[in-house]
Amino acid sequence: METNLAKIGKLKHDPEAAKHGSCWMLGCETLDRDFADFKKYKDYIPALGIPLIRLQAGWAKTEKTKGVYDFSWLDSIVSDAAKLGLKCLLETDYGNPIYEGGGGWDLGAGFPTSEEALAAWDAWVENLVLHFMDRVDEWAMWNEPDISKGYTIDSVVDFNIRTAKIIRRLAPNAKIAGLSLARSDAWLFDGCIGNLAVKGGGELFDSFIYHGYKYNPDDASEVGPKLQAILKKYGVRGVVRQGENGCPSEETQFFALRKYPWSELSQAKWDLRRFIGDFCLGVPSSVFTICDFNHLGRQINRKGLLMADEQHNVLRPKLVYGAIQNMTTLFNDLLEPVYGAGAIRYKNRCQFFTFTRLGKKMAAFWDRSGVPNDETGTGKADIIMRNFAFQEPILIDVLSGDIYEIPRERITELGDITLYLDMPCADTPFVMADRGVVEIG
Numbered sequence: 001m002e003t004n005l006a007k008i009g010k011l012k013h014d015p016e017a018a019k020h021g022s023c024w025m026l027g028c029e030t031l032d033r034d035f036a037d038f039k040k041y042k043d044y045i046p047a048l049g050i051p052l053i054r055l056q057a058g059w060a061k062t063e064k065t066k067g068v069y070d071f072s073w074l075d076s077i078v079s080d081a082a083k084l085g086l087k088c089l090l091e092t093d094y095g096n097p098i099y100e101g102g103g104g105w106d107l108g109a110g111f112p113t114s115e116e117a118l119a120a121w122d123a124w125v126e127n128l129v130l131h132f133m134d135r136v137d138e139w140a141m142w143n144e145p146d147i148s149k150g151y152t153i154d155s156v157v158d159f160n161i162r163t164a165k166i167i168r169r170l171a172p173n174a175k176i177a178g179l180s181l182a183r184s185d186a187w188l189f190d191g192c193i194g195n196l197a198v199k200g201g202g203e204l205f206d207s208f209i210y211h212g213y214k215y216n217p218d219d220a221s222e223v224g225p226k227l228q229a230i231l232k233k234y235g236v237r238g239v240v241r242q243g244e245n246g247c248p249s250e251e252t253q254f255f256a257l258r259k260y261p262w263s264e265l266s267q268a269k270w271d272l273r274r275f276i277g278d279f280c281l282g283v284p285s286s287v288f289t290i291c292d293f294n295h296l297g298r299q300i301n302r303k304g305l306l307m308a309d310e311q312h313n314v315l316r317p318k319l320v321y322g323a324i325q326n327m328t329t330l331f332n333d334l335l336e337p338v339y340g341a342g343a344i345r346y347k348n349r350c351q352f353f354t355f356t357r358l359g360k361k362m363a364a365f366w367d368r369s370g371v372p373n374d375e376t377g378t379g380k381a382d383i384i385m386r387n388f389a390f391q392e393p394i395l396i397d398v399l400s401g402d403i404y405e406i407p408r409e410r411i412t413e414l415g416d417i418t419l420y421l422d423m424p425c426a427d428t429p430f431v432m433a434d435r436g437v438v439e440i441g
Helices: 038-044 072-083 115-132 153-170 186-198 217-221 223-234 264-280 319-330
Strands: 007-010 024-027 052-056 087-091 138-140 175-181 207-210 239-245 285-287 306-308 314-317 335-338 342-345 350-357 360-367 379-386 393-397 402-405 411-414 417-425 430-434
Touching (some): 052 072, 072 087, 153 186, 264 350, 393 417
Antiparallel strands (some): 342 379, 393 402, 393 430
8 A cells, every 4th residue: 555654674474373363264165065175275374374264064075875974075174284283163064965855065055854854964963073073173053044045043043052962962172153144133143142042052152153244344343242242131151253254356246245346455455354353343253265266056256365266276366365464463362452542533434443462552443434445545644542652653554564664753742642643544454553563574
């Protein structure tokens, strides 16, 4: 982005970022349907600084003959992930058409319904847990049940309880995420949590996943704390987690955020605002997704950090790949929020958050007023801090990783108030910080 400040270097990525990145998860979905190939993109994952990957366990891919389970395809992925220092979250889905009433194998298929199919589901989940419980600690429920025709809150909650009871019985110390809702509507989440509480299933879960795509990513991030309040309302333990969000890098005709002229620049801006916004509001967040995938019967889903072709070959990292590396270097478990330390004055509505990081100060801000665009220019904002002055302040463009010096003439001190005048501001996150908060390359 254009800043009119003197550049002094580039953000040096933290090679240990994943060790303190428990707030982040990376999507490695659709391998159960062969829409992508883990082996073709796996070596790009460690550099992102994200320790946990999301996988779909694929009932139909595993049990192609009744009662015969072949986990070899998933064994290979889990083993490769472990070699790369990654942990896995296994999502229990989708249906299996070899059983009457077993549902379909793809998104939106709906839960199994017949007695035979439900018994087969139980057996598959039990065998899945027994097979992976020594290597996998985190589990999630069926993905996006609320997009299936005929779903009800009762059916979602009952199926969640049914599945989680099997996991909890076999792996009592497992971390289990409930719901995995496509939407983030408060009424739906409230209905599910209230129903769950009445049925005594709240103690089965450690967290609850929601998705919810919006063209302005900040409109989506602000939902998380509202959903967390619903858990508190019903006395249900655990936290809410954003379990799947991302932006395409070009206009698409299918999938979330479709029919909009996205670019690699607006994708990177969108992703940063969504994920950093989640982080700043205390919501663990998932990056969707590592690589473009070819959703057969629809088209390539271009939300990946890596550009891929129809044969799942990785062509190159997109702009957003480096932006996510910058994000995980800056935003992780080392940060402690500081409330009420400052504010921003700008022509549009902005997000503004302050932190300390190992004793040093940091502030993040961006224009949240609209959908991310393709402009590279910046406006001028005034940053107002109270008892939170920066030592040798620098400015970091999270998108590019460029680091700039803030000249003394733009700083005014008025007692316990410090003003940083004419700071660059745009529809993508910037960070002001003490010079020693990161390494400069």
